[in-house]
Amino acid sequence: MLTHHTLRRIEAVPGAVIWLLAGALILQVCWHGLQADPAARAGDLPAAPSTDVLRIASFGDPVALSRVLMLWLQVFDNQPGISIPFLELDYYRVIDWLNQILALDPHSQYPLLAASRLYGAVPSQRKQAQMFDFVYEKFLEDPNLRWRWLAHAAIMAKHRLEDLPRALKYAEAITDKATGKQVPGWARQMQIFVLEEAGELDAARILIGGLLASGQITDPHELRFLREELERMENNDLPDNTEGEI
Amino acid sequence: MPRLMRSLSTIARFTAVEALHTRFGWLLGAVILIGFSFVQFVAQLAITETREIQAALLASSLRLTSVFLVALFVINGITREFNDKVVDLMFSMPIPRAGYYVGKLAGFFLLCLLCIVPVGMLMSLFASPDAALQWTVSLYLELLIVCAASLLFAFAFGQVTPAFSALVGFYLISRSIAAIQLMAHGPLADHGSISQVLMTHVIDGIAYLLPDLDLFTRTDWVVYPSAHWADLLPIAGQTLIYVLLLTGVALFDLYRRDL
Numbered sequence: 001m002l003t004h005h006t007l008r009r010i011e012a013v014p015g016a017v018i019w020l021l022a023g024a025l026i027l028q029v030c031w032h033g034l035q036a037d038p039a040a041r042a043g044d045l046p047a048a049p050s051t052d053v054l055r056i057a058s059f060g061d062p063v064a065l066s067r068v069l070m071l072w073l074q075v076f077d078n079q080p081g082i083s084i085p086f087l088e089l090d091y092y093r094v095i096d097w098l099n100q101i102l103a104l105d106p107h108s109q110y111p112l113l114a115a116s117r118l119y120g121a122v123p124s125q126r127k128q129a130q131m132f133d134f135v136y137e138k139f140l141e142d143p144n145l146r147w148r149w150l151a152h153a154a155i156m157a158k159h160r161l162e163d164l165p166r167a168l169k170y171a172e173a174i175t176d177k178a179t180g181k182q183v184p185g186w187a188r189q190m191q192i193f194v195l196e197e198a199g200e201l202d203a204a205r206i207l208i209g210g211l212l213a214s215g216q217i218t219d220p221h222e223l224r225f226l227r228e229e230l231e232r233m234e235n236n237d238l239p240d241n242t243e244g245e246i
Numbered sequence: 247m248p249r250l251m252r253s254l255s256t257i258a259r260f261t262a263v264e265a266l267h268t269r270f271g272w273l274l275g276a277v278i279l280i281g282f283s284f285v286q287f288v289a290q291l292a293i294t295e296t297r298e299i300q301a302a303l304l305a306s307s308l309r310l311t312s313v314f315l316v317a318l319f320v321i322n323g324i325t326r327e328f329n330d331k332v333v334d335l336m337f338s339m340p341i342p343r344a345g346y347y348v349g350k351l352a353g354f355f356l357l358c359l360l361c362i363v364p365v366g367m368l369m370s371l372f373a374s375p376d377a378a379l380q381w382t383v384s385l386y387l388e389l390l391i392v393c394a395a396s397l398l399f400a401f402a403f404g405q406v407t408p409a410f411s412a413l414v415g416f417y418l419i420s421r422s423i424a425a426i427q428l429m430a431h432g433p434l435a436d437h438g439s440i441s442q443v444l445m446t447h448v449i450d451g452i453a454y455l456l457p458d459l460d461l462f463t464r465t466d467w468v469v470y471p472s473a474h475w476a477d478l479l480p481i482a483g484q485t486l487i488y489v490l491l492l493t494g495v496a497l498f499d500l501y502r503r504d505l
Binding site for chain 2: 006007008009012013014017018020021022023025027028029031032033035038053056
């Protein structure tokens with residue numbers, strides 16, 4: 001052993017002690033060998049505790065606990081020895097956990113990234129919609145910080161869910177609520193393209209006109225792009241007439 | 247032989263009495279009071295399953311605090327005896343080294359018994375009598391292994407910090423070795439790489455030498471009515487074998503030491 005003492009020869013150890021050591025070692029190895037192999041069991045995601053309980057459990061450091069819980073939740077699909085698809089998780093509980101994690105650290109983007117990109121990417125339209133609605137709900141609490149996750153949800157709703165009313169609701173919320181300078185033009189203009197896709201050309205035109213008139217857009221390239229888009233819509237509206245003329 | 251037995255019982259008795267002189271009892275009392283107050287406070291926050299939450303938090307915290315209190319007491323006591331040359335004095339008397347070791351171990355086992363009585367009584371306030379008793383018996387068996395391991399590390403290292411660090415490492419790995427094994431054999435591991443295969447074998451080898459502490463003193467016994475008395479049999483068997491093994495290693499080290 002690691003001591004500063006000098007050691008005596010092994011002959012100094014009584015035979016009974018050596019027999020005890022060897023016998024106990026063999027017994028321990030046999031005992032372990034006789035036990036059943038550890039079996040992997042998929043555990044259900046437990047219900048999230050209340051924010052108050054979590055705040056106490058954080059010992060005054062909610063940000064650190066929020067990060068730890070987020071990592072734990074994220075790897076819950078990989079429990080020891082077993083892999084569970086995200087799809088099989090109880091999404092009501094996942095949302096509860098994401099809610100509590102966000103409550104512990106409202107500045108963290110991680111829970112919304114996980115909601116929109118991890119849990120929102122499962123092959124179940126119902127569960128995807130559930131997650132996107134959660135992102136929408138959380139977006140409303142701090143639009144300028146959380147707009148990008150709702151923008152992602154809007155795109156996914158339009159292309160993956162093919163749910164234009166839902167995509168429009170999200171895009172509209174970004175246009176109306178995310179008015180901070182850090183929000184890029186493309187996010188604010190997303191509503192235009194969703195409206196166009198939905199065949200709501202008049203509404204799209206009004207929105208572009210409103211954006212141009214509001215003075216919110218100052219970048220000359222963006223202004224030109226929007227004007228061109230407006231012109232394109234006007235022209236696209238004409239084909240029926242022009243065809244008739246030709 | 248009767249003289250040896252008298253010496254052993256004297257060493258054991260004085261080891262247990264030492265706990266009273268070092269205010270171990272007061273410390274344990276404070277831990278129990280804090281644990282009780284904490285779960286009463288938590289009960290105010292819980293919306294549902296209040297008793298279950300109290301039982302789970304109390305069981306988990308009492309298990310950890312009991313283990314570390316006992317381990318610190320054992321390591322500190324033995325280290326002090328080494329520093330005060332009490333061990334040298336004992337070995338100069340006509341008592342075999344094994345006698346001294348077994349006497350100390352018996353004294354610490356007695357201390358564990360004194361320790362779990364109030365802990366078990368507190369637990370019985372939040373769990374059914376059967377469940378609380380099973381949990382307490384299992385905690386006692388767990389403490390016996392912790393005691394024997396602490397004694398081994400204290401003799402081996404002779405200082406509090408390395409001995410306690412080794413004990414904490416031993417305890418935490420013993421409690422998580424089954425999960426580590428499952429991860430090593432799980433679907434995420436790259437079973438084609440030599441390093442992974444080697445690591446898996448090393449982990450399996452370590453598992454053979456460690457006690458299955460994850461099966462001991464399980465919190466679900468006091469939360470859900472799922473425990474059976476028969477569950478304690480393998481735990482008792484593992485305790486007996488592992489205490490014998492730790493005793494063998496400690497005696498081997500003690501006899502080779504040139505004091």
